[in-house]
Amino acid sequence: MCGLVGYAGFAGRVPQDTEDTSLKEMTETLACRGPDASAVWAEGAAGLGHTRLAVVDLAGGRQPMILARSGRTALAVAFTGEVYNHARLRSELTALGHRFTTRSDSEVVLHAIDAWGEGAPARLDGMFAYAAWEPGPRRLTLVRDRFGIKPLCYARIGDAVVFGSEPKAVLAHPAVTTRLDLDGLRELLLSAHPMIKTPGRSAFAGLHEVAPGTVVAVTPEGVRARRYWSLSPVEHHDDLPTTVARVRQLLAEAVTGQLAADVPVSVLLSGGLDSSAIGALARPAAGTLHTLSVDLGNRASDRDAMGRDPDGPYAELMVRHLGSSHRRVRLDAGVLADPDRRAWVGRLRDGLTLGDFDTSLLQLYRAVRENFPVTLAGDGADELFGGYRWFTPQAAAAESFPWDSVLDRASLTRLLDPALATALDLPAHRPELHRAACTEIEHLPGTTPAEAALRRDSYLNLTRFLPCLLDRADRLSMGVGLEVRVPFLDHHLVEYVFNTPWDMKTFDGREKSLLRAAVTDLLPGPVLTRRKSPYPMVRDPAYRTALTTQVNRLLTDAGPATDLLNTAAVRSLLLEPTGRDRFPREGLELVLDLDQWLRTHRPTLQL
Template sequence: MCGVCGWVDFDRPPDRETVRAMTATMAHRGPDEHGLWADRHAALGHRRLVVIDREGGRQPMGDGPVLVYSGEVYNHRELRAELPGCRTRSDTEVVLRGYLAWGEGVLDRLNGMYAFAIWDPRTRELLLARDRLGIKPLYYHRTPGGVVFGSEPKAIFASGLVRPAVDRDGLRELLSMVRTPGEAVYRDLREVPPGHLVRVRRGGLSLRRYWALEAREHRDGPRTTVATVRDLLRDAVERQLDADVPLCALLGGGLDSGAIVALAQDAAARNGAGRIRSFCVDTGWRPDEMRRTPDAPYAREVARHTGADHAELRVDARELTSPALRSAILRARDLPPLGDMDGSLYLLAREIRRHATVALSGEGADELFGGYAWFHDPACVDAATFPWLAMTRALGRQAVYEPRSRDLDVPGYQAQRYGEALAAVPRLPGEDPRERRMRELCHLHLTRFLPHPLDRKDRMGMAAGLEIRVPFLDHRLVEYVFNVPWRLKTRDGREKSLLRAAAGDLLPASVLARAKSPYPAVSDPAYHARLRDEVNALLADRSSPVLEILSRPGVRALAAMPPTGAQVVRLGLERVLHLDAWLRAYRVRLDL
């Protein structure tokens, strides 16, 4: 895993030292090596986390077209066999030589997570590409003479060509709990949408979509469907075990991570690779409306059952409110963090990095197989909005998102984005109305909700120099399961029953029977009390920038709410504090 950045200018040579400074902002993404390349119109920077072929994977790479690349291509061995002249074992060289052989068509052949830039001096154009599901990030800013780009906004801000500013739409995006493809919150900053290619020429910039989910009739019966899911997941896990550095897995004690650990351990045993290391975080569990059981005992049981070498990290509330940790996760995000869930994940990644460089994780399973509670709540399913918004409104979380000015019209923005998202869903003629609706919900999650957990894992992992891979988002598995009818996905009347059937012989019965439990969150009343005190202090601070955005009475009411049984209150308090810290630390200009 790495960080990429660059500056292309058709009117004047880009400044090398500026690109060097841009590259330096992402040292955490690539602590092992760094590189810089420049010619008359382009300068490219790279930070490298060595995972495969230390000597052969150095970047920028190329003596014609030049590549800077972040990510992993899991089918690089098969592709290398089709590409004569490869001199290394590096998947980076496969991407570059694939481009030389197939042009943009190389994107159709890649299986992996990636974000890369290719400057082609033959055509004097820059290509920016991002993987199908948007696992790896890539941002850009148009300039009068070309473009600057980077894996993280901080790299682009370091160019001095654009400053952190947020306009009305950016603020509404931030407050809406919706991720619109291509939107980056900051004004004049864009994100390459998943499955897209950006081409930059002297004449301007163009955007092309090279992959999208398609609606196809599912012809397999239940037994074949289960077997196919198992085979696709097994193959994805085995491919993603490829590394020249120590590798491990995140294990939360649930179905998703348990299946990955079991398949990884089975592959490791067959290949004589020994025991897979697994890691779990413990924030001091207490039951709440979303988490009925603790993760740690189930994670231990999965480890015993599979033979994994397991370890736990205990995180207390005091550590999660430390200024140093808050600053670290804010700088990792470049946007307001998600409070203690970001903090504990960062601490876990930092601990794991002492033992491993690569970790497998279970992101994508809930979106793909229907694991979230709102998939199974008729009111949320039938709501004329994103189902996760319907549930948060039912739980009373919207108070923290009440803006100071009604002119922002956040509900109207959410409705607009919901309409756009629905219009993008592929359809099957004559599909049963319920199946049609559940297809819509799956598509909404894969395109508008999934970016939240993916961004979180990428930023917190890479802040610690840890590459996190997500086998459930192998595009072959995603394409197949997206088209499995809902009646098969819930074949036993429970959430994710298709996945449970596919992994049924891999896990202990207690884990297979366990209801979904989200990522652990702090439930210590002392943590809530600290947050409340900080928010009350903020309310007394006349210089607080967040109170230019959020309703002061709404924030005061939030601070007065008791901590009993409501994680949404804690999340609201964290949101207020992190919004304020972000506005201060990044000196964000509000153009409302």
């Protein structure tokens, strides 16, 4: 996987210190993303840093990579991620006269940029981000994969640009300041509650993300952003049996292709439809299939307030069905509520967390990394195939983000200082974000209103909701040096399913009918027919006790968040009645997370 950092000046040197010390300090912030090697390169007004998680061509593939002509640097590249079609691209580039010295996909990216320039990313299949510097024209190119699986952000400092895989790397440069304004606070809050990601924005003033599927070119003339890929409407001509077969083929190709690595690979197995499908498709090519699941100590007879079943029995059924070598990672409430672990999660994410959802996922990833540098996961399947319970005609007809009806956390704003809540005006801001997102969506002529509404909701889930989950998965997995691959986001599969009519996706009246039909011969009946069950939450009363104690301590000690909070509302939150599964966990977690974020980044407040 890896992490990258760098700077480029377009009118002399970057402001303040641009010597190797700054580049090394930026690179060191991403050590967890690349535990196997790190290196920096600097020449003139530009520098690149890289930390490496070696997955393909362990002996080769070291970065930054340099392409020289006549003894001078023509192109310097730092790349993160995986390109799954690198062998085919290598053949194409070899036919064009390019010569390779390694087996790595990184070197393929280097030559692809040299051969095709800004046309290179459209030829890459995979998850990736890269920075390319061309000294001749003084051109910096920043690129992110189609879905933003791999992160990349940048800041303008006068006539220079500082960039990195994560905000912490960019903020480590002495010329970059940490500021929080109203727009940034809105982004910080909404990306966690209720999970709306605005492409290109970050919580830090002046710090921008490269939007998914986008090329950002920086030259002495300025900054230019161009989309090289987007979800576009295409007429679907296949009948249902052909569609089912095509989905099976595309998913099988994605899973098989993403098993390729020079290190051990595992599969995360919850016992749900998505992960079970990946496990079943991986088994023939995997040799010994290694699977892992998380156990939060919930009893097999337990159901939470949403009627969700624990994963354990279904995961065990799939393990027997697949004959996999399986490990169940056991966690308890004390681990998940530990403030040091919460702080660790917050530092990794550079933002607010999802409470025990995040701490448990980090612990799962940590356990996976003990034996496997790479794992496959089912992220993206629900957004693509319509697995969430808000995929309904009623939700589609509403002029709001479809998950608002289920994840409505607007009441959390009552925990903020009243004057600040008024200035933020989140009730008005969210509809603005919704309208802006909807302007991006295209429809084919003759599309019915009902189909258009459901297509719109699919688009919103893939471009506004899913990025929050992908960011979570990337930060937490790379925090322990683990590469998580997501076969459901193979763009060939996504393009095909996105353009499949909704009545095919739900042809039997259930969620994810199309996916279920595509793998019906691979899974045991109880797993195949299992009701959608999201990632589990801890239901031990000790978790609430721990959160309450920590919030009380925060109020007593007057932590940095208290200046932004309505402390009376927070105290009333502590007194709300409790049940076995339901308590104001999101509110308690928000208070703790906001305080931790302010302690970590110490931003200048411009509210």
